[in-house]
Amino acid sequence: xxxxxxxxxxxxxxxxxxxxxxxxxxxxxxxxxxxxxxxxxxxxxxxxxxxxxxxxxxxxxxxxxxxxxxxxxxxxxxxxxxxxxxxxxxxxxxxxxxxxxxxxxxxxxxxxxxxxxxxxxxxxxxxxxxxxxxxxxxxxxxxxxxxxxxxxxxxxxxxxxxxxxxxxxxxxxxxxxxxxxxxxxxxxxxxxxxxxxxxxxxxxxxxxxxxxxxxxxxxxxxxxxxxxxxxxxxxxxxxxxxxxxxxxxxxxxxxxxxxxxxxxxxxxxxxxxxxxxxxxxxxxxxxxxxxxxxxxxxxxxxxxxxxxxxxxxxxxxxxxxxxxx
Amino acid sequence: xxxxxxxxxxxxxxxxxxxxxxxxxxxxxxxxxxxxxxxxxxxxxxxxxxxxxxxxxxxxxxxxxxxxxxxxxxxxxxxxxxxxxxxxxxxxxxxxxxxxxxxxxxxxxxxxxxxxxxxxxxxxxxxxxxxxxxxxxxxxxxxxxxxxxxxxxxxxxxxxxxxxxxxxxxxxxxxxxxxxxxxxxxxxxxxxxxxxxxxxxxxxxxxxxxxxxxxxxxxxxxxxxxxxxxxxxxxxxxxxxxxxxxxx
Numbered sequence: 253x254x255x256x257x258x259x260x261x262x263x264x265x266x267x268x269x270x271x272x273x274x275x276x277x278x279x280x281x282x283x284x285x286x287x288x289x290x291x292x293x294x295x296x297x298x299x300x301x302x303x304x305x306x307x308x309x310x311x312x313x314x315x316x317x318x319x320x321x322x323x324x325x326x327x328x329x330x331x332x333x334x335x336x337x338x339x340x341x342x343x344x345x346x347x348x349x350x351x352x353x354x355x356x357x358x359x360x361x362x363x364x365x366x367x368x369x370x371x372x373x374x375x376x377x378x379x380x381x382x383x384x385x386x387x388x389x390x391x392x393x394x395x396x397x398x399x400x401x402x403x404x405x406x407x408x409x410x411x412x413x414x415x416x417x418x419x420x421x422x423x424x425x426x427x428x429x430x431x432x433x434x435x436x437x438x439x440x441x442x443x444x445x446x447x448x449x450x451x452x453x454x455x456x457x458x459x460x461x462x463x464x465x466x467x468x469x470x471x472x473x474x475x476x477x478x479x480x481x482x483x484x485x486x487x488x489x490x491x492x493x494x495x496x497x498x499x500x501x502x503x504x505x506x507x508x509x510x511x512x513x514x515x516x517x518x519x520x521x522x523x524x525x526x527x528x529x530x531x532x533x534x535x536x537x538x539x540x541x542x543x544x545x546x547x548x549x550x551x552x553x554x555x556x557x558x559x560x561x562x563x564x565x566x567x568x569x570x571x572x573x574x575x576x577x
Numbered sequence: 578x579x580x581x582x583x584x585x586x587x588x589x590x591x592x593x594x595x596x597x598x599x600x601x602x603x604x605x606x607x608x609x610x611x612x613x614x615x616x617x618x619x620x621x622x623x624x625x626x627x628x629x630x631x632x633x634x635x636x637x638x639x640x641x642x643x644x645x646x647x648x649x650x651x652x653x654x655x656x657x658x659x660x661x662x663x664x665x666x667x668x669x670x671x672x673x674x675x676x677x678x679x680x681x682x683x684x685x686x687x688x689x690x691x692x693x694x695x696x697x698x699x700x701x702x703x704x705x706x707x708x709x710x711x712x713x714x715x716x717x718x719x720x721x722x723x724x725x726x727x728x729x730x731x732x733x734x735x736x737x738x739x740x741x742x743x744x745x746x747x748x749x750x751x752x753x754x755x756x757x758x759x760x761x762x763x764x765x766x767x768x769x770x771x772x773x774x775x776x777x778x779x780x781x782x783x784x785x786x787x788x789x790x791x792x793x794x795x796x797x798x799x800x801x802x803x804x805x806x807x808x809x810x811x812x813x814x815x816x817x818x819x820x821x822x823x824x825x
Contacts, residue, residue, distance in 0.1 A: 324740065326705070327714050349701075351735040355717055358670075358705030367671055367786025370700050383790070388698050392594040393603065394793050401786040410736075439714035439744035445732070452737040458825070482825060500755040501720075501734055506590045506696055507614050507754060515824040526590040532795065536822045538814070544803075552801040554817055556810045566808040570815045571825065 254287040257314075257342035259333050260305065261352050265297045267304055269455070270348035272415035274408055275308050277375065278346045280416070284377040287344075290314055292336050292428070294329050296322035302425040309418030314340065316428045324352060325440040328432055330359035336428050337364065337403070344382065349407035357407050366403035373412050373512075373533070382406070390506035390529035410454060411512055412533075451485040453504060458484030458515045459534070461504050462492065463527075465520015465541055465560045469497035474564035475519055481571045487511065489521045505530035520560040523548030540564070578632035580623040581686035582656065583677055583707070584616040585638060586647040587697040594794065601789045602667060612647040615692025617759040618752035620651045623690045625757065626724055632687075633657055637680055639673045641665050645775055652770035653762030659775045666783055670698070674706035675782040681711055686747060688729070693718050693751040701751075708749035716742050717751035 258278035260271035275291050282289035290312040291305050302313040316332045333356055337345055345360065347353035349371040361368045369375070369384035373394070376383055384406055385396050399405070453459050460482065462475035469492070479486040488498040490505050504511055506526035516534035521527060523539070523546055531537070532551050539552035540560050549555050556563055588594075588608045595604040612620075620636070627634050635658040636651040638644040648659040662676045681689060689711070691704035701717070708715035720739065721732040729744045734753055762770070804810040804817065818825045 326716070330709070351718055351733070354701045355705055355715070358702040359709040359715070361671060361702065362674065362706045362709035365671075365786070367669065368700075368702060369787060370670075370702060388792070389588065389592070389594050389603070390590075390696060390699060391795065392592070393596065394795065395601070396790040396793075397787050398790060399787050439716060439742060439748065441740045442730075442743050443741040444735075444738055445741065446738040450737065455736050503754075510699075515818065515822070524591075525593060529590075536818070536824045537801075538818070539801075549801065549803070551798050553798075553822065554814055555801055555803045556805050556807075556814060557803060558805070558807045558810075563808045563811060566811045567815070570811045574815050574819060575825065 254285050254344055255340060255342045256282040256287055256289040256344045256346060257337050257340055258289065258291045259345070259347045259353070259356065260291050260293055261348055261350055262293055262295055262298055262301065265295060265301050267301060268348070268350070270350055270410035272308055273410065273413040274346055274348045275305055275310050276416045277408055277413045279309050281344065281375060281377060281382065285380065290340060290342070292316065292333060294321055294332055299425060299427070302423050306421045306423035307417055308415060309421050310423050311421060313423045313425050314428045315425055316430045318430050318432065320432060320437070323441040325437050326355050326359065327438050328436040330356045330363065331436055332430055334360045334363040339428070343403050345403065345405045347407045349409050353407050357405050361405050364403045365401060366405050367399040367401040368405040368407070369397050369399055370407045371409050372406055373409050375406055387533070390510060390526070391533055392529050409512065453485045453487040453502070453511050454509050456485035457513050458482045459487050459504070459511050459513045460484055460517045460519060461487035461489060461521060462519045463489035463521030464491050467561060471561060472497060474568070478517065478564065478568050478571065481568055481575065484513070489527050518548050519564060521548055522546040523551070578630050579684065579686040580627050580632060580634045580688050580690065581681060581684055582616070582619050582623045582634070582636045582651060582690040583638065583703070584620065584636055584647045584651055585613045585695045586610045586640060586644045587613045587695050590696065596792050596794060601792050603792070610643055610646065612650040613692050613695045615694060615752055615754065616647065618754060618756045619690035619692050620654050620656060621757045621759040622722060622750065622752055624655045626688060630724065635659065635684060637662070637677060639664065639668065639676050639780070648775050649770045652773050653766040654760055655766065661775050661777050662780050663777045664780045669785040669787045670700045670702035670706060671786045672782055672784065674703050674710060676780050677703070677707045678710035679781040680778065681707065688747065689749045691749065691751045693753045704749055704751035713747045713749055714744045715749040715751065716744055718753045719750050720753050720755040722750060722756065
């Protein structure tokens with residue numbers, strides 16, 4: 253009999269959106285397999301936030317709550333997840349494919365000799381087997397795969413799976429006694445530098461990205477302003493990152509970030525294949541570009557063929573007007 | 578000190594993917610292969626540490642003869658020794674890591690470098706997997722790196738910011754774009770790389786833990802709507818986003 257264990261990421265005792273997505277998906281898979289789903293929280297003070305998972309139908313939350321776990325440690329966190337999985341008898345482990353989830357999952361994979369399907373955009377059961385779908389070549393193709401080892405690990409791409417609320421469930425918490433010594437903290441986070449409170453493109457529901465069509469770095473504020481009005485994040489094409497207009501962590505595309513927001517607005521981006529790879533799974537795509545033959549229009553749901561510099565100020569004002577109504 | 582770098586050879590980012598006749602992998606016909614772009618940051622980081630601290634550098638790759646090109650690229654940039662774990666098999670991340678770890682355990686490198694992911698399967702697993710198999714700590718998505726005595730102080734990218742991470746040695750580092758500017762090999766380096774020997778080894782582990790069932794191309798999108806050709810189309814566009822697509 254299978255048991256599903258989901259590692260739900262929290263920072264400063266706040267559960268990340270991706271964590272709720274992962275908890276809900278773990279529950280769905282467990283239900284399809286007739287198995288139980290449990291959640292593991294790791295941190296310092298996480299025992300105080302277990303109830304939030306009840307709202308998503310989780311009945312049991314295991315907590316590894318220890319002051320030494322306040323800051324993330326790859327080695328300590330992965331040891332705890334592997335040991336908790338063994339102690340709980342979990343053979344299916346699900347995490348979010350975030351910076352933390354990617355780190356922990358690979359180390360747990362080695363510890364438990366477990367195969368992994370990473371960064372999945374779909375997982376489902378077929379005749380008792382779990383089939384995962386994941387993008388390869390930055391989304392230029394997809395593979396369906398299954399994991400054949402006794403313990404199986406799946407990481408889920410953030411912003412793709414829907415968190416599902418459930419009524420009338422309260423999560424029972426159980427403390428997982430952590431056996432940690434100094435050798436478990438060979439690597440540890442000392443400090444977190446938040447980049448000017450700005451929303452990351454991978455976490456945003458709306459992304460506005462700018463490219464060469466903005467003509468110069470001095471016009472990038474148009475992209476930032478529209479992102480701000482829409483409550484989204486600003487991204488950039490590789491061309492303008494390479495040109496030094498924007499830092500590399502803004503870059504959307506095959507050698508940058510892969511995003512799948514509900515709305516992606518490409519401003520003055522022609523749509524090189526490596527850019528399309530990073531954003532083509534967005535649910536709704538808008539392109540503003542003066543070249544009607546630009547590849548971006550082939551995947552855009554809506555487009556305006558015209559000069560981004562002229563169109564953007566009008567678009568920002570119109571969005572302000574409409575959203576204030 | 579000893580610095581090892583693990584590299585792979587991958588289709589260029591401009592590659593248009595076609596599915597191969599097995600329905601599970603890409604059709605390699607007409608594909609240009611390059612060293613994985615993130616691995617170039619890893620190679621550069623290893624070279625910079627060696628130049629500053631002295632020691633030796635070694636590059637390792639798992640794959641077919643085509644991976645020799647990635648090793649030669651690393652040679653041309655300045656890496657001294659290279660090992661190819663030669664296989665024609667399609668290996669998953671776990672299996673690649675097992676083979677790397679089996680070679681690395683006898684090398685005893687102080688720092689093992691990886692790219693943060695290879696841009697073919699985009700798994701972001703091999704660096705952390707290999708580190709765990711070697712029993713050493715790992716730091717991934719690294720954008721800055723300082724070796725201070727026997728400690729590594731790194732910055733790694735996370736969602737919406739960076740973590741400052743401290744690690745003991747030996748350790749594994751997975752390089753992200755931004756860590757450095759990889760050097761361009763000079764002509765002398767390129768010429769020397771051509772004739773430099775590459776040690777070939779047999780894989781020690783070949784059994785995959787995952788199985789690809791099918792590879793498919795994304796469904797083509799229905800043709801979108803061109804709303805207009807200038808700023809006068811903006812109100813219509815916003816109306817569509819609000820009422821038809823319901824995304825704002």
